[in-house]
Amino acid sequence: MIHASIDGFHHPRALRHARGSRDPEGFYRDSYDLAALQEHLLDPFAPGGHGQYRTRVFDARTDTPDVAEQQQAAPGTVLIVDGIFLHRPELRGYWTWSLWLDVERATTLQRCVARDGSGSPAPADASNRRYVEGxxxxxxxxxxxxxxxxxxxxxxxxxxxPLR
Structure with missing residues (x-):
C-alpha cells in the first residue's frame, strides 16, 4: 500500500494566489498542480501504468519544489490518496473507491484553527471567504x-x- 496526499502537489504561491490571496476561485481552481499529480502519482497506478511514482513534488509551506525520490510500485499495490478536491471532474476516472467525509462547515473551520493555531472558526468571517466559497x-x-x-x-x- 502507498499513501500520498494531494497536498504534495500544490502550485507555487504566486500561482495559487494569482487571482488574489482571498479569491475563492483561485483556491478551487489554482491550488493544486493536477497535471503533476496525474503524471507523477496517478498515471503510474492507472491501468497500463508503469508503476514509477513520486508522492510529492512541491512543499506549499516553504513554497519550494520538494520532489520525492521516484519509486517503483509492485504489481497490485494499492494507492491511497487523501485531500481536498479529489472528486473534481478531471480526477474522477482514477478512483475505483472513494470516501467523502461529510462535515459541517463550522466544524471543519474549528478543526483547521485547532490544527494551524490561527484563523477564525466563523464561516462568515472575511478571512475564511477564500476557503468557504472555494x-x-x-x-x-x-x-x-x-x-x-x-x-x-x-x-x-x-x-x-456511515451514510452510504
Whole structure:
C-alpha cells in the first residue's frame, strides 16, 4: 500500500494566489498542480501504468519544489490518496473507491484553527471567504457527495457514522 496526499502537489504561491490571496476561485481552481499529480502519482497506478511514482513534488509551506525520490510500485499495490478536491471532474476516472467525509462547515473551520493555531472558526468571517466559497465552488462543480462510493458523517471524530 502507498499513501500520498494531494497536498504534495500544490502550485507555487504566486500561482495559487494569482487571482488574489482571498479569491475563492483561485483556491478551487489554482491550488493544486493536477497535471503533476496525474503524471507523477496517478498515471503510474492507472491501468497500463508503469508503476514509477513520486508522492510529492512541491512543499506549499516553504513554497519550494520538494520532489520525492521516484519509486517503483509492485504489481497490485494499492494507492491511497487523501485531500481536498479529489472528486473534481478531471480526477474522477482514477478512483475505483472513494470516501467523502461529510462535515459541517463550522466544524471543519474549528478543526483547521485547532490544527494551524490561527484563523477564525466563523464561516462568515472575511478571512475564511477564500476557503468557504472555494469549497462551495467545488461542491457545485464536482458534487463529491454524489460521486463518492462511500459517505461518512464525520462531525464527531469519536463516532463516525456511515451514510452510504
Amino acid at each position: 469549497q462551495q465552488l467545488y461542491l457545485d462543480d464536482a458534487a463529491p457527495q454524489q460521486q463518492a462510493t462511500h459517505v461518512v458523517d464525520d462531525n464527531d471524530l469519536t463516532r463516525p457514522v
